[in-house]
Amino acid sequence: MKKIYQAALAVLFLTLIISAAPCRAEAVELDWQPYTQGLDGAKKAGKPSLVYFFADWCTYCKKMDKETFGDEEVSKYLSGNFSMVRVNTDKAKEVAQSYGVQGLPTVWFLNEKGEKLGTLPGFVPPRNFLAAAKYIGSSAYKTMKFEEFVEKDLQGK
Numbered sequence: 001m002k003k004i005y006q007a008a009l010a011v012l013f014l015t016l017i018i019s020a021a022p023c024r025a026e027a028v029e030l031d032w033q034p035y036t037q038g039l040d041g042a043k044k045a046g047k048p049s050l051v052y053f054f055a056d057w058c059t060y061c062k063k064m065d066k067e068t069f070g071d072e073e074v075s076k077y078l079s080g081n082f083s084m085v086r087v088n089t090d091k092a093k094e095v096a097q098s099y100g101v102q103g104l105p106t107v108w109f110l111n112e113k114g115e116k117l118g119t120l121p122g123f124v125p126p127r128n129f130l131a132a133a134k135y136i137g138s139s140a141y142k143t144m145k146f147e148e149f150v151e152k153d154l155q156g157k
Helices: 002-020 035-045 059-068 072-081 093-098 126-137 146-154
Strands: 049-054 083-088 106-110 116-121
Touching (some): 035 049, 049 059, 059 126
Parallel strands (some): 049 083
16 A cells, blocks of 8 residues: 555656646747749749758758757747748759858848848858848848847847
């Protein structure tokens, strides 16, 4: 009887711990489009594009997918403000070459007309990536330098 009582207490204790743990909100699944389809859709919608160059074998691409694009705040912002384009450099070498991709992962931001605005080479942590995405997504790049934008954002203005 004592063992049953101890087991019941252990189950109750674990249930309390699990239910008291803070729930982490889930990231929004990003709607990645193939290159041509994504750029055409961005032009029609009047949205900027994010072009993500990756390869299946790339360790930092997997880290970027999980940590940065898998971040709740990043994924929500991107899904609402960008046309998301994903390019596998092993399958679309010509496209990667046209963007001057030399290392992976690489992200290019394009305006709503498909013109290149800027690039982020390598793995970028979620917080830094979100700052760059907001700079482009809000069109702040048209009126201020990135450093000014970040300073303003940090001040909550």
